[in-house]
Amino acid sequence: MRVLVTGGGGFLGKAIVAQLRERGDEVLVLARGRYPEVEALGARSVQGDLRDPASLAGLLQGLDGVFHVASKTGVWGPREEFFSVNVEGTRTLLGACREQGVPWMVYTSSPSCVHRGGDEEGVSEAQCPYPTHFEAPYPESKAVAEQLVLAASAPDLRTTALRPHLIYGPGEPHMLPRLLDRHRKGRLRRIGTGTNRVGLTYIDNAARAHLLAADALAAGGDNAGKAYFITDAEPVELWPWIDRFMVGVGMPPVRKSIALSTAQRGSDLMEWIWRTFGLAGEPLMTRFAATQLATSHWYDISAAERDFGYRPEVDGEEGLRRTVAAFAPK
Secondary structure (H helix, E strand, O other): OEEEEEOOOOHHHHHHHHHHHHOOOEEEEEEOOOOHHHHHOOOEEEEOOOOOHHHHOOOOOOOOEEEEOOOOOOOOOOHHHHHHHHHHHHHHHHHHHHHOOOOEEEEEOOHHHOOOOOOEEEEOHHHOOOOOOOOOHHHHHHHHHHHHHHHOOEOOEEEEEEEEOOEEOOOOOOHHHHHHHHHHOOOOOEEOOOOOEEOOEEHHHHHHHHHHHHHHHHOOOOOOOOEEEEOOOOOEEHHHHHHHHHHHOOOOOOOOEEOHHHHHHHHHHHHHHHHHHOOOOOOOOOHHHHHHHHOOEEEOOHHHHHHHOOOOOOOHHHHHHHHHHHHOOO
8 A cells, every 4th residue: 555644753653654664555654844763664754734735735646545643632732723733734634635536544533532521431432422511622623623534434535533542652752751750750649549440552552453444444344434442452440550650660659649629620720820821831730631540431442343353462461561661761
């Protein structure tokens, strides 16, 4: 296949590129910068902006498909920035795909686009409608973009959306480094009871799910126009998992805790201060982050298994072992 990967220099995008190259596919990577590590895999980099139709002019001609992984992520920031990248960028890419005859697109979404703020345990896609309220612009923008992608699915452009949850592994640049930094500074608190279970996704499993979904689309499978949860086989108790990671990299377990209600009140106050005074950076805690760290959210992945044969090849224990080995001081 000859495919385009948007955001191919990111954590997930690079893993998708690596697996595509391993099986001999020709890969173009669209990003705003250059990524020598991706080019070393044999992919060709193209610099451009998804929101600019000129960046896409002619780029998609002759492609067999597109993996749309690029996204603005985070728990804080101006709503218009999230919507500009995640919604308008996706809208522009869909238009270019249709104009240039791309037959399929796999879109990287997120379970946060349907998370309603409470516990969600073992639920399926059918049990998770889009919320009417979002606690941050990131999940809101992902929900709008996912709906654009799924609504665009048609015989000439088959689309699907994957919702990999809390991707981790060697080189993960966001969640684990942030937790480590706060723990080293003595600022990390166990939020809630500490017994909440979540579904994690090892990086190799997340990337493989994208290739399987693409192959199914290309073969006329049943996954067109649908969204799918993607995680490892079993959920974990989040805070004991975090403690195992911390101990593995030479840090003590998290000792201090705070009730979710207290964390949410503090988050609301900090968010108000940051918005009112236009402070740089992000608050120490946001309501969205506090809720994610304290509630249970794990998902039924049987639809992905049924429709395109997804089965996690790396189990949770091996995923954690590899992750600890990569983050541990050398």
